[in-house]
Amino acid sequence: MxxxxxxxxxxxxxxxxxxxxxxxxxxxxxxxxxxxxxxxxxxxxxxxxxxxxxxxxxxxxxxxxxxxxxxxxxxxxxxxxxxxxAMPLNGRIGGHIVAGHIDGTGVISKARKDENAIWFTVRTSPAILRYVIDKGSIAIDGISLTVAGVSENDFSVSVIPHTAQNTTLGKKRVGNTVNLENDCIGKYVEKLLCAPGGRSGISKEFLARYGF
Missing domain, CATH: 2.40.30.20 (Elongation Factor Tu (Ef-tu); domain 3)
Incomplete structure (x- = not known):
């Protein structure tokens, strides 16, 4: 971990x-x-x-x-x-929980400076984008980052100078491939809420039955 x-x-x-x-x-x-x-x-x-x-x-x-x-x-x-x-049990989680199990890759499609920050836009597959949410977490080449925008085809992050200078991300260019790991929480929640066959076990009737 x-x-x-x-x-x-x-x-x-x-x-x-x-x-x-x-x-x-x-x-x-x-x-x-x-x-x-x-x-x-x-x-x-x-x-x-x-x-x-x-x-x-x-x-x-x-x-x-x-x-x-x-x-x-x-x-x-x-x-x-x-x-x-690996994270020590007595250490701080300064980023988010990262398993090191890559979900797939993406390609940097845009990179632009915004004063002292750098915005990167990463194009990737629908299978990865379905778990990417605005202000959620994602690991790019192992770096814990906050998602700043999502579209049907890509997502964007804003990288602070420290991260750009102390990781490989500051040297990345448009067209470079990066490793992506989704936040595992969304995948677990989806798995637990879905019955066999991929159909959700949550419905209006289910919620009404239990007082929601």
Whole structure:
């Protein structure tokens, strides 16, 4: 479990690709402080398991499912990634609850400056947009952000200077692909309210029966 508050950016040292998987090695500093083999770490929003550690880097496996849903295999050697260690139970949730399980990707369709902020518009699929709400939370490349606008085809966020300077988002350009994770609360609520077959169990009759 993560919070979407990025601790540092790391540099991709190598990507060893298999048929449908890969091993990625990333150089870092701050996150290595207490990182151990077997620990979880979010790499640009993707929850990965550390399989090996050396003095200034770690390696993690990227499975087939992750390859299908994220942009990790589009990374280049020398490219930057956002890094966050798993949330400690005694820590603050400065962002929102982020699982590190990517729902899919989006493409930056617009980027514009607004005084000291940067507005990004991200085009993505209806399957992701159905859970995106105005003033709700979304993780973009692992960064916890507040949705500032939603349309049928895209959504927008406003990024403060600190976030732009201390994550990879400030270096993104129109046409770049980003990893997206919806706020999990909406998905759980939908699942619990829907009966088998996808029909909602809530109706006017149901509410009237119980005094609403």
């Amino acid at each position: 993560f919070t979407g508050i990025i601790e540092e950016t790391g540099t991709v040292l190598s990507i060893r690709k298999g048929g449908h998987s890969a091993v990625v090695t990333v150089s870092a500093s701050a996150v290595l402080d207490d990182l151990k083999q077997g620990d979880s770490i979010a790499v640009s929003g993707v929850c990965l398991t550390v399989v090996s550690l050396v003095e200034n880097s770690f390696s993690a496996d990227v499975m087939h499912e992750t390859v299908e849903r994220s942009n990790l295999l589009n990374l280049n050697i020398g490219g930057m990634v956002n890094l966050e260690r």
